[in-house]
Amino acid sequence: MADPITWKPFQDAVASHLGMDTDAVQETTDIYKDLGLDSLGVVSLGMKLYAVFKIKVPMSAVSQIFTLGDMFRIINDHASE
Secondary structure: OOOOOOHHHHHHHHHHHHOOOHHHOOOOOEOOOOOOOOHHHHHHHHHHHHHHHOOOOOHHHHHHOOEHHHHHHHHHHOOOO
């Protein structure tokens, strides 16, 4: 069971994976429109976040992710599993 994560480590991991400034990683950042990711890009980012935080998110949850805030909340929802 993993502990819930805070925004800053999440922000750092996303910025590192996507090669962007951490200040650009906001809860309202749209993964598809603002970052230009497709579903494979979202899965790749999810794999990176799993490597960092050891929190598994079911593939069925990917369809619920539209913003980085969505991803952050879903990861934390699954931290206790």
